[in-house]
Every structure is written in structure tokens, then in C-alpha cells.
Amino acid sequence: MTTTVEPVIPRTRRGVELVLLVVAIAIVLLAWVTVDLNRNGTVPANIFPVAGGLVVLAAVVHVVLRWRAPYADPVLLPITIALNGLGLVMIHRLDLAAGRLGTDGSANQQIIWTALAVALTVAVIWTLRDHRLLRRYTFVSLAVGFILLILPLLPGLGREVNGSRIWIGLGPFSFQPGEFAKIALAVFFAGYLVQTRDVLSLAGKRVLGFTFPRGRDLGPILVAWVLALLILVFEKDLGSALLFFGLFVAMLYVATERVSWIAIGLLLFAAAVAFALSAFSHFQKRVDLWLDPFSPENLERSNQLANGLWGMAAGGLTGTGLGAGRPWLTSFAESDYIFASLAEELGLIGSVAILMLYLLFVERGVRTALGVRDGFGKLLAIGLTFSVAFQLFIVIGGVTRVIPLTGLTTPFLSLGGSSLLANWIIMSLLLRISDQARRPVPELPVGVGADPAASEATQVVRL
Amino acid sequence: MNTAIRRLSVLIAALFGALLVASTVIQFAQAGSMNRMAANKRTLLDNYGQERGSILVGGQAIAKSVEVDDQYQWLRTYPEGRLYSQITGFYAYSVGNPFGLENAADELLSGKADRLFVRRVTDLVTGRETAGATIELTINPKAQQAASQGLGKNRGAVVALDPTTGAILAMVSHPQYDPNPLSSHDLDEAATAWEKLSTNSAKPFINRAITGDLYPPGSTFKVVTAAAALEQGIVADENSRVPGPAELDLPLTDTPLPNETRQPCGPNDQTTLIHALEISCNTAFASLGLELGGKQLRDQAGKFGFGLDSIKIPMRVSPSTIPAEMNEPQAAQSAIGQYEVRTTPLQMAMVAAGIANQGRVMTPYLIQTIRTADLDVIEDTPEPEELSQAVSPRTADILKRMMVSVVDNGSGRRAQIPGVAVGGKTGTAQHDLDKDPHAWFISFAPADDPKVAVAVVVEESGVTGNEVGGAAVAAPIAKDVMEAVIGR
Numbered sequence: 001m002t003t004t005v006e007p008v009i010p011r012t013r014r015g016v017e018l019v020l021l022v023v024a025i026a027i028v029l030l031a032w033v034t035v036d037l038n039r040n041g042t043v044p045a046n047i048f049p050v051a052g053g054l055v056v057l058a059a060v061v062h063v064v065l066r067w068r069a070p071y072a073d074p075v076l077l078p079i080t081i082a083l084n085g086l087g088l089v090m091i092h093r094l095d096l097a098a099g100r101l102g103t104d105g106s107a108n109q110q111i112i113w114t115a116l117a118v119a120l121t122v123a124v125i126w127t128l129r130d131h132r133l134l135r136r137y138t139f140v141s142l143a144v145g146f147i148l149l150i151l152p153l154l155p156g157l158g159r160e161v162n163g164s165r166i167w168i169g170l171g172p173f174s175f176q177p178g179e180f181a182k183i184a185l186a187v188f189f190a191g192y193l194v195q196t197r198d199v200l201s202l203a204g205k206r207v208l209g210f211t212f213p214r215g216r217d218l219g220p221i222l223v224a225w226v227l228a229l230l231i232l233v234f235e236k237d238l239g240s241a242l243l244f245f246g247l248f249v250a251m252l253y254v255a256t257e258r259v260s261w262i263a264i265g266l267l268l269f270a271a272a273v274a275f276a277l278s279a280f281s282h283f284q285k286r287v288d289l290w291l292d293p294f295s296p297e298n299l300e301r302s303n304q305l306a307n308g309l310w311g312m313a314a315g316g317l318t319g320t321g322l323g324a325g326r327p328w329l330t331s332f333a334e335s336d337y338i339f340a341s342l343a344e345e346l347g348l349i350g351s352v353a354i355l356m357l358y359l360l361f362v363e364r365g366v367r368t369a370l371g372v373r374d375g376f377g378k379l380l381a382i383g384l385t386f387s388v389a390f391q392l393f394i395v396i397g398g399v400t401r402v403i404p405l406t407g408l409t410t411p412f413l414s415l416g417g418s419s420l421l422a423n424w425i426i427m428s429l430l431l432r433i434s435d436q437a438r439r440p441v442p443e444l445p446v447g448v449g450a451d452p453a454a455s456e457a458t459q460v461v462r463l
Numbered sequence: 464m465n466t467a468i469r470r471l472s473v474l475i476a477a478l479f480g481a482l483l484v485a486s487t488v489i490q491f492a493q494a495g496s497m498n499r500m501a502a503n504k505r506t507l508l509d510n511y512g513q514e515r516g517s518i519l520v521g522g523q524a525i526a527k528s529v530e531v532d533d534q535y536q537w538l539r540t541y542p543e544g545r546l547y548s549q550i551t552g553f554y555a556y557s558v559g560n561p562f563g564l565e566n567a568a569d570e571l572l573s574g575k576a577d578r579l580f581v582r583r584v585t586d587l588v589t590g591r592e593t594a595g596a597t598i599e600l601t602i603n604p605k606a607q608q609a610a611s612q613g614l615g616k617n618r619g620a621v622v623a624l625d626p627t628t629g630a631i632l633a634m635v636s637h638p639q640y641d642p643n644p645l646s647s648h649d650l651d652e653a654a655t656a657w658e659k660l661s662t663n664s665a666k667p668f669i670n671r672a673i674t675g676d677l678y679p680p681g682s683t684f685k686v687v688t689a690a691a692a693l694e695q696g697i698v699a700d701e702n703s704r705v706p707g708p709a710e711l712d713l714p715l716t717d718t719p720l721p722n723e724t725r726q727p728c729g730p731n732d733q734t735t736l737i738h739a740l741e742i743s744c745n746t747a748f749a750s751l752g753l754e755l756g757g758k759q760l761r762d763q764a765g766k767f768g769f770g771l772d773s774i775k776i777p778m779r780v781s782p783s784t785i786p787a788e789m790n791e792p793q794a795a796q797s798a799i800g801q802y803e804v805r806t807t808p809l810q811m812a813m814v815a816a817g818i819a820n821q822g823r824v825m826t827p828y829l830i831q832t833i834r835t836a837d838l839d840v841i842e843d844t845p846e847p848e849e850l851s852q853a854v855s856p857r858t859a860d861i862l863k864r865m866m867v868s869v870v871d872n873g874s875g876r877r878a879q880i881p882g883v884a885v886g887g888k889t890g891t892a893q894h895d896l897d898k899d900p901h902a903w904f905i906s907f908a909p910a911d912d913p914k915v916a917v918a919v920v921v922e923e924s925g926v927t928g929n930e931v932g933g934a935a936v937a938a939p940i941a942k943d944v945m946e947a948v949i950g951r
């Protein structure tokens with residue numbers, strides 16, 4: 001018995017999650033109250049229902065995690081709650097500015113979507129006991145992803161909004177199926193690449209220090225490229241095309257560890273951009289706007305980019321204060337431009353804080369990918385994480401003039417059910433994978449072989 | 464796969480780094496310059512959200528901000544809109560405040576001027592709403608009214624100055640416009656008004672008194688020629704004899720310069736300087752111009768303020784021009800206010816005022832007092848500032864006697880005010896051979912104790928070849944304005 005070492009039991013860290021959840025909810029409630037204090041000078045009457053609702057939603061997920069995924073990452077859920085809550089605050093604030101009150105408000109819709117998203121998260125964590133089960137659905141995922149992507153193109157179903165055909169309408173509801181396609185395609189890429197990674201990474205000839213793949217292995221990347229091009233041409237959605245193609249190339253690189261895939265990807269992407277620029281005036285205009293958003297002719301054409309920048313500038317270092325700025329002057333202030341809206345009222349300090357929340361979220365995703373032991377899990381985790389990070393870069397990079405503006409939603413913050421549901425599902429998949437990653441290795445009980453008595457005892461238990 | 468995941472996470476970190484840098488550039492490094500962009504609606508709304516200072520004339524507001532219940536909070540109104548339109552300008556949401564005091568005194572009216580800094584600090588400490596400064600003008604409302612009524616439906620401009628200080632007592636430019644619809648918060652109404660006025664061929668936004676295309680001064684410029692001749696000793700005094708033939712032969716050209724009457728100005732083709740001015744004898748002043756030459760003519764004009772680009776009242780005054788290089792016939796033409804001499808009515812009022820004020824030209828100004836919104840004085844009446852000593856007091860005295868004689872005995876009879884010595888000079892300025900000439904009149908009163916100097920120009924209402932005809936239109940307007948100031 002003296003040789004027996006106390007087994008190191010990894011800590012679940014659910015307590016940390018609880019504390020962080022309290023902090024996240026406190027930040028959101030403080031922001032909610034600040035809006036009304038700044039606008040009306042009163043504490044909002046609905047503070048108790050809002051507080052209660054948030055606590056219930058967070059508590060439900062927390063309890064389910066304690067039960068079904070006790071080793072899941074403790075930081076992902078609090079960040080999600082904080083971002084979703086801050087988005088709600090800004091949507092509510094824009095409701096007030098537009099005079100939409102109570103159940104007419106967009107915030108009301110967003111609360112319902114949040115509740116649905118939480119329900120979906122609980123369902124995912126509850127029913128999906130192990131992420132490796134998803135691998136069985138590799139090609140089903142491909143079919144689902146593909147169908148979701150082409151749905152908006154079907155006549156009668158698809159709707160064109162602001163020049164991009166990425167919506168479908170079902171009665172009074174409308175969805176952006178692309179948001180869900182992102183998840184399906186990440187599952188497919190992970191399942192497919194984990195099978196084919198050996199051939200994709202080993203075969204090929206060396207040119208200039210890089211190992212280039214054989215011609216026949218180029219098939220998959222070309223298929224992905226053509227798919228992205230189709231989105232570009234028929235749905236006129238540069239943002240989604242960029243996101244899907246970037247996601248595939250990133251996962252391909254992780255699966256094969258070959259830089260040449262990135263080079264090929266960039267080359268194909270450059271060709272697609274050159275084609276889009278020459279073929280569609282739509283894209284040419286966006287580049288013009290990006291290069292000089294303040295010229296009178298460009299302001300005449302679209303003042304959205306300039307207005308967003310002016311809004312951020314008006315916020316300055318410390319912001320105008322929640323409820324005290326004019327974010328509504330920018331079009332899509334509650335969706336594509338919600339980052340600029342928050343930046344205006346929270347200042348540079350607020351924008352950096354929000355970016356840091358995302359960075360932390362992504363860091364936890366990367367850590368999960370590093371920690372999980374199976375290849376499929378690694379690929380899925382890094383794929384989902386990269387999709388969030390890259391989507392964020394495409395939309396906020398567009399708003400802050402790092403790249404030309406292309407319409408995408410800001411994960412967790414933007415108004416819109418599809419985006420919210422999809423990103424909560426991504427979060428719950430990451431939670432599930434991280435539970436696997438951080439769970440102690442299910443090896444033979446400690447001391448087996450060294451201590452026959454203990455072994456025996458175990459057998460007794462097993463019987 | 465972990466190596467690749469780590470490398471990919473470095474790429475992700477770089478993407479976030481780009482976003483952080485971009486946010487910092489926008490919200491910190493470039494925030495100031497973006498906030499100052501003219502098209503930035505947020506800055507504009509910030510300005511609307513603050514009470515803008517009033518503009519007062521004789522204790523009454525001619526521009527004020529009224530609190531209203533809409534997103535702009537303060538509505539700019541102009542109670543006597545048209546009468547003061549070129550002075551105030553307007554304050555529009557979509558096109559801003561491009562004209563008048565709304566433009567030139569914007570920093571004071573919006574409260575952002577450096578000299579209001581102490582005020583802003585105390586506002587911050589005491590928690591009082593910062594409001595723009597109220598500015599009180601030098602305008603005499605009666606004179607302004609008289610000038611506007613006198614011009615009636617004619618295009619043209621009137622400027623009245625206090626000769627001893629340079630204070631602007633009246634400044635009217637026709638056509639006028641109503642600044643209220645332009646400043647409306649009903650953006651459609653504002654856009655319609657802007658569209659209509661900005662495309663109007665009569666250019667109502669232009670303040671013809673100080674800017675625009677400028678006018679040829681015509682015969683009123685003969686006063687400047689006389690001043691140069693007296694200063695240079697070419698003539699001794701008003702009774703000196705000068706040539707006055709029916710036509711003056713000019714060197715370098717076969718075209719002689721005629722008198723408008725085609726008659727000599729006196730017996731033996733000779734006249735006195737004072738009589739030459741009374742009847743506005745072209746050949747007499749053209750021959751003085753030949754003797755003086757372009758440079759001396761130009762120097763004398765410069766002493767009255769021609770060519771000066773720095774006058775701000777606070778609106779910028781276009782410099783009056785006289786060509787730099789002139790040959791002899793051009794100098795002769797310029798001496799009678801033709802060729803390429805161009806001037807503002809304000810400049811010609813400064814000529815009259817300088818002569819009335821013993822040769823001292825005072826810098827013109829429009830803002831009398833700067834006050835806080837609750838009318839505490841921030842800056843009081845500015846110290847009158849001498850622009851230049853244009854002529855010696857003796858020359859000024861001679862010119863004054865000559866101009867009084869023009870009104871008493873000559874072409875300016877219509878400006879006579881019973882019991883008051885009025886000095887003046889008529890002008891008929893050719894600008895386009897197919898159109899009627901502009902009618903001019905410059906004057907001052909009373910001659911012994913000058914209180915007011917006036918310049919009037921009425922576009923295209925002179926009569927070619929008839930000095931008195933032009934004077935018939937312009938001189939009575941000057942008379943009314945002078946009477947309004949000296950209280951007759």
C-alpha cells in the first residue's frame with residue numbers, strides 16, 4: 001500500500017465556470033441598466049425579467065454541463081453569454097432609438113432566439129455523448145451542407161436581400177442556411193480529411209523545397225473552390241465564399257501539415273477574386289468604397305462604411321456611453337455593423353475588450369483542438385474555431401477597413417436567429433470536444449498489475 | 464497535426480492583431496480628423512444638440528436657435544430672414560453653413576473658439592450647458608432697412624460705414640433670400656429650397672457688397688485719380704486748371720477717349736479740377752491718368768485698400784483689383800474707372816469714408832460685441848483700427864470740398880439733404896456693351912463731422928452717356944441711408 005500513488009483526478013473547473021457566468025451576467029445587466037439610465041434617466045422596469053431570464057438560461061446550460069460534460073471548457077460558455085448579452089443590449093438600445101417597444105422590438109426576437117439557441121445547446125450536449133459519433137455522418141454532412149448552400153438559389157424559396165441571395169423564406173420566417181452549412185461542412189471536411197490525410201500529405205514531388213501534391217489529389221480542393229465560386233457567382237456573397245474556402249484550406253493544412261496546400265489555396269483564391277473583380281461591377285464598387293470611403297462620389301453611392309468609421313471615431317477612447325451615441329445613423333447597425341455600434345458607445349476600450357473576448361474564445365477552441373486525442377476531433381475543433389475567427393475577421397475587418405466590406409454576421413452579437421443558433425451549436429460542439437480533451441484518460445485503474453488486491457477489487461466491482 | 468494547429472493559431476493571432484491595430488487607428492489616432500470631416504453627420508448633430516449663439520442687431524435677434532422637440536433639438540431661425548440674408552447666411556443640415564456669419568463666425572456661434580476656452584472650463588465646473596457665444600453687430604437697423612427698400616427689386620448692393628471707426632452700418636445685397644426654409648429640419652423642404660436658390664442665375668447666395676464678380680467702379684474711381692494727382696503735386700488744389708477737350712487723343716491707339724456729352728468740359732478745352740469732378744469730365748481725369756501713369760494710380764488705389772486680400776469682417780472680402788502692368792491708354796481708361804479696374808461696394812465705401820475721415824481709412828468690421836448666451840460681455844467693442852493713411856489731411860480736405868460741390872452743384876444733386884453738407888460722386892460703369900451700365904454713387908455726411916459713408920451700386924440701371932441718369936437711381940438710395948444714420 002505504501003507504493004500506491006494518489007490518482008491525480010483532473011479538476012472539472014465547473015466552479016470556475018459558475019463564477020465567470022456570474023461575472024458575465026453582471027456585465028450584461030450593468031450595460032442594460034446603463035442604456036436606460038443614459039436615455040431616460042431611470043432604471044428599466046424590465047430589469048428583473050431580463051436578469052431572471054439570463055440567469056435561468058445560463059443556469060440550465062451550466063447544470064447540463066455538470067451532468068453530461070463535466071470536464072468541458074469552463075470559459076466558452078461565459079464568453080458566449082457575455083457576447084450574446086452585449087449584442088442584446090445594443091439591439092435593445094437601437095430599438096429604443098427607433099421607438100420599437102416591448103414585443104415589437106428586435107431585442108424581443110433576439111431573446112426568443114437566444115432561448116432557442118440554449119435549448120439547442122442542451123439538446124446537442126445531451127444527445128451527442130461523443131463527438132466521434134459525427135464521423136459516421138461524414139457524407140451525410142456533405143449532402144446537408146451542399147443542400148443548405150444551394151437552398152437560397154431555389155426559385156420561390158430563396159430571397160435576395162441587399163444584393164446577396166443568401167436567405168430563404170418559409171412563411172413569416174427567414175433563415176440564412178449558410179450559417180448552418182458552415183457546421184455541416186466543417187464536420188464533412190474533418191471526416192473526409194482524417195481519412196485521406198495520409199495520401200494528401202505524403203504523395204507528391206518536391207519543387208523548390210515544397211512538396212506539391214499529385215494532380216489527381218487536387219480533386220477535393222478544386223471541388224471546394226468551385227463550390228465557393230458558385231456561391232460567389234450565383235449568391236453574390238463574397239463573404240461566405242471567402243469563409244468556406246478559407247475554412248477548407250485551413251483544415252486541409254492542419255490535416256496534411258503541408259504549406260503547399262495554402263499556397264495553392266491562395267493562388268486559386270486570387271484567381272477567383274480577379275475574376276469577380278472583372279466580371280461584377282458589384283465587387284469593383286466595394287473595392288472603390290474600401291479605398292476611399294470619404295470621397296463625395298463614394299459617399300453618394302454608399303455612406304455605410306464611412307458612417308461606421310465616423311461612429312467608431314465619435315466613440316474615441318472611452319466611448320459616448322451606452323445609449324448616448326448615435327449608432328443608428330449607420331445602416332445595419334444591429335447586424336453587420338453591431339461591432340461599430342458597440343465601439344461607438346463603449347470606445348476603443350470596449351472594442352478591444354470585445355475583441356479580447358473573441359480571442360479568448362478562439363484560444364479555448366485551439367486549446368481544445370490541441371488537447372483532444374483523435375484526429376477527427378482535432379480537425380473538427382480547429383475547423384469550428386477557425387470558422388468563428390475567420391468570420392469575425394471578414395466582418396470586423398470590413399467594418400474597420402482592413403479588407404473590403406462583405407456582409408457577414410458577427411458571431412453571437414448580431415441580430416438574427418440563424419447566426420445565433422449556428423454559433424451556439426458551434427460552441428456546444430466545442431464544449432463536447434473539450435470535455436473529451438480534458439477528461440482523464442480512461443485507462444486501466446491505477447495500480448492494476450502492481451497491486452493484485454486492487455485489481456481483484458476492481459474485478460469485483462465490474463462483476 | 465498539433466504543429467499545424469499551433470501555426471494556424473499564430474495566423475489567427477495575426478488576424479486579431481490587424482483588427483486591434485485598425486480599431487486603435489480609427490478610434491484613437493484618426494478619430495480627431497474623422498470627427499472634423501464636413502460630411503460627418505454625427506459632428507453635425509453634435510452641433511445641433513448644442514444651443515448656437517444668436518446674432519443681434521440693435522438688441523433684436525436676426526438669427527437665433529429655438530428649442531424644438533425633434534432629434535436635432537435646436538432649430539435655427541431668422542426672424543427678419545430676407546433683410547439680413549447675406550449677413551447671416553444659413554445653417555442647413557445637408558449642405559452645412561457655407562455663407563455669411565454662420566460660416567465666418569462659426570467658431571464663436573458654436574462655442575468652439577479659443578477665446579471662449581475659459582468660459583467652457585467654467586461651464587464644465589459649474590455644470591452649465593455650454594452654449595455658443597452671442598454676437599452683436601454694428602448694423603444700424605434703420606439704415607439696413609433704408610438700403611434694402613431703396614434697392615427694391617433691382618440687383619445691386621449697398622454698404623454704409625462709420626468713417627471714423629470702420630464699423631459697418633448697413634450691408635445689403637440684392638437679390639435676397641429667405642434663410643429659414645434652408646435651415647428647416649424638414650429635409651425635403653430644405654433640399655427644395657437649396658435646389659431652387661443654388662441654381663438661380665441671379666446668384667442670391669452671393670454677398671455682392673463684398674464678394675462675387677466685382678464691379679467696374681466707373682466714374683466714382685475719378686476720386687481716387689484726383690487723390691493721386693493732388694498727392695503727386697500734378698495739381699495744386701481744386702481750382703487748378705486741367706485739360707478738358709471733347710475727345711482726348713490717346714497714344715498707341717487711333718481711338719480717342721470721348722466725354723459722354725461729346726462736349727468740351729470748359730472754354731478753350733480747359734476746366735478746373737473741381738468742375739471736372741462736378742460734371743464727371745472723362746477727358747480731364749483720363750489726361751491726369753496719362754500724366755500719373757499706371758503705377759502711381761495703382762499705388763494710390765492700394766492705399767485705399769485695393770489689392771488687399773486680408774480684410775475679414777469676419778467674412779472674407781474679395782480684394783478689389785487694378786491691373787499690375789498698364790500702358791498709357793490703359794492707364795487713361797483706368798483713371799476713369801474702366802479697363803480692368805474691379806471693385807467691391809465695400810471698397811468704394813472705404814474710399815468715401817477715408818476722404819471724409821481726413822485721409823485715414825479704417826479697417827471695416829461687423830462684430831461689435833461678443834456675449835455669452837445670457838448676454839454677459841466676453842469681448843467688447845473692438846478698438847478702431849487704422850488700415851492706412853490713404854492721403855494727407857490737406858488732400859482729403861480738398862477732395863471733400865470737391866465732393867460736396869458735386870452734390871451741391873453737380874451730378875449728385877439727388878443726394879442733397881437739407882441742412883447737411885453731403886459729399887458724393889456719381890458713376891456709370893460700362894460692363895457689357897449690350898446691357899445698360901451699372902449706376903454708382905458714393906457719398907458721406909455730414910462733411911464737417913462725418914457719421915456715415917455710403918457706396919451704392921445698382922446693376923444695369925444707368926443710362927449710357929448720361930451721368931445724371933445713373934445718379935437718379937443710385938443717389939437717392941445713398942441719401943435715404945445717410946438720413947437713416949444721421950437721424951433726419
